[in-house]
Amino acid sequence: MTVGTASRSEALFAALRRLTGDEKHQPSSHSTVDVLWVLYSRVLNVAPDQLDDPDRDRFLLSKGHGPQAYYAVLATLGFFPIDWLDDFAGRDSRLGHHPDRTLVPGVEISSGSLGHGLGLAVGTSLGLRAQGLGQPRVYVLLGDAELDEGANHEAIAYAGATGLDNLTAIVVDNDSATHGWPGGIASRFTVNGWTSSTADGRDHDAIEDALRTHGPHQPHVVVARVARKGS
């Protein structure tokens, strides 16, 4: 890790503490923070000065709950002023408990109700493909409990059957689905023709490797394992 990236991640943790006012818990209490940081600092071709660039990668946060880590990453990288973090969900705040794309620069979809992001990601992937935009990739982040929503399974089956290879789903798995996923989460995708990688959701190099292993003619899923809540 270079000095530059070390100071950037310190800035991220400062942003997260500023947003939550929580000095006690470590940033790792946010299940998505490491995946988000690896995406934005190492993988995604997005920047504050290319918000409308058709060739930018698209990151869609489907799991709109607990968006503090997402806001902290975007603010740290300059998508919006850092002082927006000081009024989380206030009456004039642009940052609420679920993100709104019309209020926050860099947020590609408004989310909160579970099970909408993967379908929107499939549509985005199809729209890029139909316009001959072969460079950008669509990444969508879900939670393991979010997969309870049946709409996800409409999207998983369709994307696999049609070989939507500009799409990567990331499932942050902290064992929070009430009835679990016997046989594992990856198998829900691979049985429908997706490729999959499973990574330690705290290991930045492993996350990056998993995100970069996609191939042609198949959508890819990354299962990022993190500890169960409260454990």
Add this chain to the structure above:
Amino acid sequence: MRDRFVSVVSTLLDEDPRSALVLADISAAAFEPAARRHPDRVINVGIREQLAISVAGGLALTGLRPIAHSYATFLVDRAYEQIKLDLDHQGVGAVLVSVGASYDGSTMGRTHMSPMDVALIDTLPGWTVHVPGHADEVEPLLRGALHHDGPVYLRLSTARNLSPYADAGRMTVIRPGTPGGPLVVAVGPMLRPTLAAVADLDVTVAYTHTPRPFDAAGIRELAGAEVILVEPYLAGTSSREVSKALALVPHRLLALGVGRDDLHRYGTPADHAGWHGLDAAGLRRSITAFLG
């Protein structure tokens, strides 16, 4: 109307590279030639209506103009939250085109009926709702819908009027009565039974194929003390619009349309029109009773 929809959209896909069609198996066979010409812009997701609307939202986010199509009950009722969140809340639009209006699918039973589709769409802001009464009205409405990015609901029916009125986006007088007398507003294919019902009554009959945005100015211009709405979907869907338009004018309102009850019956669309009081005889009974 459905055949016209297929031919017009197939042409529009050739003409407009921003247009895209999202299907959920319904009408997929009819669109096969278009799908062969435009495999990336004719998208059949299978029997997955939630996904169809989400895909439409995603396509719109990339700058395309999606048209999504299925039976009204699956396209609107089943996928209502996707319409609310994946289109409206994202700030993008689409053209939703339904078949199976109200009880057009009467032989298939309640599972294939949606008299409440327009009322559901009407909970959301800024939608244009087209309810054509004749196949010849379909093409200009579709072409108009592709010329902007707003949300549009186009409700196709097997019921039809004897003549098209393609320009009836606003209240259009079809049969004038004594000025200031009762005004009957017929929406879409309700014009035909309405004209039959009031043939010998001194009323003004106005028609529109576009109940949203509602032509409030047109109503204010034409209305006297009595207004009668005749809508081919849930009764009372436009009552709120009439009340708002005439808030400062003393008036009585009779709102006719499909009833709320699940009749648990099959039969023909004509049978259901009779049971809901929407055939000429039923309309006449309600209207003469109201006018006294």
